[in-house]
Amino acid sequence: MEGARGARSGTAAGGAGREIWVAGAGAGALAGLAMVGWMMAAAALDGGSALDPLRAAGATFRGPGALNGGAGTVAWGLLLHLAVGALLGVLFAALVPRDISLSSGTVLGAGSALVTMAFAMTLVVPRLAPVLAAEMPRNGGSWVIAHTLFGAVIGIAPWLRRRIGDRSVRRPEATHAGVLRPRTSG
Numbered sequence: 001m002e003g004a005r006g007a008r009s010g011t012a013a014g015g016a017g018r019e020i021w022v023a024g025a026g027a028g029a030l031a032g033l034a035m036v037g038w039m040m041a042a043a044a045l046d047g048g049s050a051l052d053p054l055r056a057a058g059a060t061f062r063g064p065g066a067l068n069g070g071a072g073t074v075a076w077g078l079l080l081h082l083a084v085g086a087l088l089g090v091l092f093a094a095l096v097p098r099d100i101s102l103s104s105g106t107v108l109g110a111g112s113a114l115v116t117m118a119f120a121m122t123l124v125v126p127r128l129a130p131v132l133a134a135e136m137p138r139n140g141g142s143w144v145i146a147h148t149l150f151g152a153v154i155g156i157a158p159w160l161r162r163r164i165g166d167r168s169v170r171r172p173e174a175t176h177a178g179v180l181r182p183r184t185s186g
Contacts, residue, residue, distance in 0.1 A: 015165060016165070018164070019093075019098070019161040019164045019165050020090060020093045020094045020161065021090055021093075022160075022164055023089075023093050023157045023158075023160035023161040023163075023164055024086070024089040024090030024091070024092060024093030024094065024157050025086040025089055025090055026089070026157075026160060027089045027092070027093065027153065027154050027155075027156050027157035027160055028082075028085040028086040028087065028088050028089020028090065028092070028154055028157075029082050029085055029086045029089065030153055030156075031085050031088075031089060031109075031149075031150045031151070031152075031153035031154040032081050032082045032084070032085025032086070032150065033082070033085075034149050034150065034153045035081070035085070035146045035147070035149055035150040035153075036053065036054065036078065036081055038142070038145065038146045038149050039053035039139065039142060039143075039146050040053055040054070042139055042142035042145075042146070043139065043142075046138075046139065046142075048138075051074050052135070053077075053139070054073075054074045054077035054078055054081075055067050055068075055069060055073050055074060055077060056077070056131060056132045056135040056136075057076075057077035057078075057080055057081050057129070057132055058072075058073035058074055058075075058076040058077030058078075058080070059073070059077075059129065059131035059132060059135075060076075060077075060080055060128060060129040060131070060132060061128075061129075062076070063131065064131050066131070067131060067135075085150070085154075088116065088154065089154050089157055092109060092112065092154050092155075092157050093157040093158065093160075093161060096108060096157065096158050097158065098158045098161040098162055098165065099158070099162070100158045102155075102156065102158075102159045105155035105156060105157065105158045105159060106151075106152045106153075106155035106156065107152075107155065108155060109151040109152055109153070109154045109155025109156075109157075110148045110151035110152045110155065111151065112151055112154075113147045113148060113150050113151025113152075113154065114144070114147060114148060114151065116147075116151075117143070117144070117147040121133070121136070
């Protein structure tokens, strides 16, 4: 029964898990890049270094001395941010139905990101990344816009699931009904 239902919905039996992981991680990583890009631009326009947001994220688990860090701190900040983005993307892809429209997915993603931001900024970030929590007020409303952008991009996960699922279902062989063929002697 599950296999038949999976085939009707565009996924082979067992393919839904792959869809969720691939679409969620892809959408989450892309959303993380969009968020980082926005924050880098906002920091530069505010007169700071474009790398300041990555240094602040890179100080996670490393302490305040990492704010003066170089390429290693920036790379750690980017890697950590993309990993968290991919994880949140997988979670979003698992919770949201794959047949939701693209526009509804982006709106739901943006709203979800703002709720997640409120939770993370009050409970998670102060405990795991106090340096990041201390640096965030410097950028003001840019964080809210960045999280909204993150959510809107992560909202493509259900659309990606459909695209991945549709490719995993074998298409029936094309029939040549009505096509003129030469007669063969039999």
